[in-house]
Amino acid sequence: MTIILTSILFAAGLGVLLAVIIGAAAKAFAVESDPRIETVTDMLPGANCGGCGYAGCADFAKAIVEGRADPSLCPVAPPESAGRIAEYLGITTQEKEKVIAVVRCAGDCAATVRSPYNGVGDCRSAALVAGGGKGCDYGCIGFASCARACPFDAIEMRDGLAVVHPELCVGCGKCVETCPKNLIILAPAAVDVHVYCNSPEKGALKRKVCKTACIACRKCVKAADSEEQMTIKGFLVETNYSSPPLPDLVEKAACPTTALRLATKHAAGAYEGVSK
Amino acid sequence: MTEVETPAIQLPDATKLVISNSPHIRGGETISNIMVHVLVALAPAVAAAVWFFGLHAVRVMALCTIGSMLIEEIWNKCAKRPSSWKDGSAALTGLLLAMNLSAGAPWWICILGSIIAICLGKQLFGGLGYNPFNPALVARVALLIGFPSLMTSWVTPQAGKWLACDALTGATPLGASGAAVASLNDLLIGNVGGCLGETSAIALLIGGIYLLIHKLIKWQVPAAFIGTVAIITGITHHFCPEMTPPALYHVLAGGLMIGAFFMATDIVTSPMTANGALIFGFGCGIITSVIRIWGGYPEGVSFSILFMNALTPLIDRYTIGKPFGYIRIKKEAAQ
Amino acid sequence: MASNVLTITIGAILVNNFVLSKFLGICPFLGVSKKLSTALGMSGAVIFVMTLASLVTSLIYKYILSQTFVVNGTTINLTFLTILVFIVVIAALVQLVEIILQKFSPPLYQALGIFLPLITTNCAVLGAAALNVQAGRGVIESTVFGTCSAIGFALALVLFSSLREKLDLAKVPAPLQGTAIGLITAGILAMVFMGFSGLV
């Protein structure tokens, strides 16, 4: 009996003593932290893609809690998630439009390669050495740097051309930063019609090196419901993303070079082997 | 004044002109080139091993070398990697492994050693260039720990007798007793028991000099390695002669020569900088001497080299010199 | 005494290395070895905790647990409480270290992450204390043993982390990437440390 009592007393005494010491230390060396940051971090997707512009989800959470960032900035999370975070923190958030990446190049035919290239198989490295030997100075180099950069595996390499799968893309913008040719843009996901060309050169020059370049023939502009839907910039037509055309424009316009395409069909491979 | 174009003038086809970064020409050195040089450097030692151990040596060396190359190919096939036996690195690993085995090693030891060396020592880490440890030594140490008695029974050398097949267990020059059992002359020529590559110091030295002349190894490694062993054993012998044989005996006996010239200098697993190589050699020397004099194993060369292999990334990291033009920046910043 | 300390030192650092020969403290060994800088921080923390823990536990053992008291006429020996008391004391010590680190070195605190609390339940720390009791070492020897074991742990950790940093650049076959190749490397490292057997 005494043994039990003594040991209990001893252990308890030790516990109390240590507790006091730790308690004192915790007081003396207290560090302030906001527990909400951790909760918000847990509510974020945890992909750490950096699409929000912050270094990972934890950093973003800190920025949200401190009021420096809006929860809707996260491109990965569904809109409800931003709402939940806003609700938890008692703040308001803006609705954001979902965007996807569009690689504005369709030059996947072998004719776009001008000369053999021997070197590092990375677009950013190749761009420093003659752009990898492709004929078009503005087109996709095809060494898959954007595909490797994509945290969501949404970019497929097809015959040396990067193709975005709209259903997988969350619009984080990693590929946009990676592409040395500034080929990739973030376009509203609701729009399906895009011009898959980025070369500002004259039509004849473009046709020399690429069969699928936009030659600014204006067929699509004329076929559109209103001329505003397609904008002409020099020798290049662009979709006007603020007043976009309907998907049936592709059929109506019958683009002679097939530079005008639907993102969904482009990704599905419906334009394979184009060469007219 | 205008140019007359004759059809004889032929211009390059622009579509076949290769685009690449500079430089556009290169020196002749290739990986297989280097490996062949090392194999050539090993030739005197191989000849000595065959002279002293006859066809047994040939058998062990053939098994290990061909076995290693085969296993490398099998691995490449399985892992869907490009074939790599032609670069000679597998053959070299196999031959170095054979040099670390006794002439009486059974066939399955040779094959098992090859598997360990190629798979565990090299390919698991991603193949040539990525292995942190010397593959041949990984195999040797694994075998030594797994089959201690098999790996420490030696065949007595019988110079010039090709078919001498009695696997006699002879004394090795580095017994645990701490006494010298062979004459220095025998050690130099190689008329002693031990691994195939531990016999003839002179043959190994010739190979080492060949490598040094061709600048394939850094002189700092063997110099620091052998020098440190000589100094430490020399001092110890001077103060307690009964503890260990004299320095020259230590330098010539056992695997120090092959270790210092062929194993420690392995380019993949040793430091790249000159200062790093010096530190690497010192470390090898200290650990070898400590194990030889005080340790439980009679020979510490392989352990010491592997230990320093593990230290190599650290050595590389902390021996980076200051680049050209760096000192001035420091000075200016200080002002 | 001096030769005894030397034996303990070499024995604890090289021959009976906690990680590579006794397989204690594998969790932080694998977890905190991805970067050399965190490995160095962890090493420092472990050396500190283990020294302190060895000192405190051996003091407690010597002056309290191994003593016999007479309470109400009953002779009491508290040796059976050794493990329990050691765990509590070590846990408290680690808590202290954590609080202090968080205050004075937030980056290190961040980098060590979950592994700092894990020292609490680290078998290496408890192992050092328990081995001291088992070997019947005095207070000074216990402390030396604790420090040297921790140095041995640190040596293994630093070596291993520098190797892993190198392996990060290697084209390791996909199924073996990460911890798998780390364990294989650790195995080879353990084999290398066997070379030191017989030194003591």
Added chain:
Amino acid sequence: MSDKPRKFKGGVHPNDSKALSASKAVVNAPLLDKYTVIINQHIGAPLEVVVKKGDVVKKGQLLAKATGFVSVPLHSPTSGTVTALEKCPGPACVSVPSIEITADGNDEWGSPFEPIADWQNAEPAALKQRVSDAGIVGMGGAGFPSHVKLSPTKPVDTLILNGAECEPYLTADHRLMLEQAEDVVLGAAILARILGLKTAVIGVENNKPDAIEALNKVAAKYSVKVQGLRVNYPQGAEKQLIYALTGREVPIGGLPMDVGCVVQNVASAIAVYEAVVKGHPSIERITTVTGEPLVNPGNWRFRIGTPISKALELAGGINVQPAKLLLGGPMMGMAQNSLDVTVMKNTSGILLIPVETVSQYTSEPCIRCGKCVTACPMDILPATISQAVENGRFDWAEQLNVLACIECGSCSYLCPSRRPLNQHFKRAKAEIMAARRKQQKK
């Protein structure tokens, strides 16, 4: 200044292959029908074109004017008509703006400058203005405006003329020093006057003894010194040359003037001489057209805007299809994939590399042989840096001083694994600089 040049660390000894064209005297290239002059031939601010299509121009007339301090004007290579302002293939395999001039065959001078015959007594500032107006750039390859180097913001005590020509194959500077030794020395003296110095030193690699001899004959007259240099690539790299001649180390990221030096190419010195004494703007240069596949390699004096195809025709065309066409030397030159690229002010060589000696790059792993470390003249660790770059660790590459790299290519030349080390460094430098710019914007 010691008499024996110092040895810089590292370097390589490629087969110099200079025998192909070293004995061929410089020939004036015949006048062409058409010249396509690339507008921006220098490093710095882009030019503003002052002519339009249909304009009639004289030889030496201004075509485009400078838009800033680090910028030099462009002049017409011959008299004729501006027939197009289009894009043409540039030296980096990207189309660049150019001016097409159709020659009228008269080749009539219309130089905007008066010769300054009495340069010994002319104002240094006026001489410098002439160097700037004449559009003179570093003709060794870099294409950096010469007058910028002549305006040091720090005290300068040494003028170095770079006649090392350490690149294999190239012999343009060699021939130039041999045939126009006096002009080189005069150019050096003019440059020295601009900088307010009494003397200059011309560094020449010892594999050109005839050039050294020729220079020595006239050098003393203008108190210019000629110094033979050890044959070791990259002896002609600015920082290595300064070290060899003065023992001073140019700091990383620094300029020669940080150690009191100014380095000019010998070809630039001749251009300076011609601009000052003859009043000619920089519209022509000596270029080596060489390579084993060529029928008749040699050295020609080309006007800027001469297409490479014409240059190759002068050299008799090819026997076999080459693997690469380069502008510049084989160690630092740029590979081309078009024969329509034209000669620029900094085109020191047009080189065809045969298939047998061309460098084929692979992605073989590094075997850590350390050859690159011993070869690196800047004493950095190419092997480790390239691995860092392969893994996208540009921060690590920066720590390892990749910015000190001068892209001489010695490491890639020696690498037994044939790794594209130089390209890795180029990438790392580009990424680090981009990150810094981004940081500054924030």
